[in-house]
Amino acid sequence: MPPILKKIKKLVKLHKVSKEILYHFQCGECTKWWTIADHHLLLEDTDNWVSCPHCGQRHKTIEKSEELR
Numbered sequence: 001m002p003p004i005l006k007k008i009k010k011l012v013k014l015h016k017v018s019k020e021i022l023y024h025f026q027c028g029e030c031t032k033w034w035t036i037a038d039h040h041l042l043l044e045d046t047d048n049w050v051s052c053p054h055c056g057q058r059h060k061t062i063e064k065s066e067e068l069r
Contacts, residue, residue: 027052028059 020037027033032054051058 025050025052025061027055027057029057030055 023036025034025036030052032052034053048060049058050061
């Protein structure tokens with residue numbers, strides 16, 4: 001890192017921010033709700049299959065906007 005940037009970092013204190021996407025699920029079996037952050041990353045490995053943390057049922061997911069079509 002150049003010396004000037006080191007000096008600036010010492011003088012200026014910045015807040016850091018990160019982005020989190022929340023997904024809310026409702027079980028098709030027991031109808032209870034739960035939330036997972038950044039679930040889109042998990043879906044890359046699970047092919048849209050999710051297990052309910054309440055009753056254990058494992059089903060594919062569908063977005064509510066798609067459900068109404």
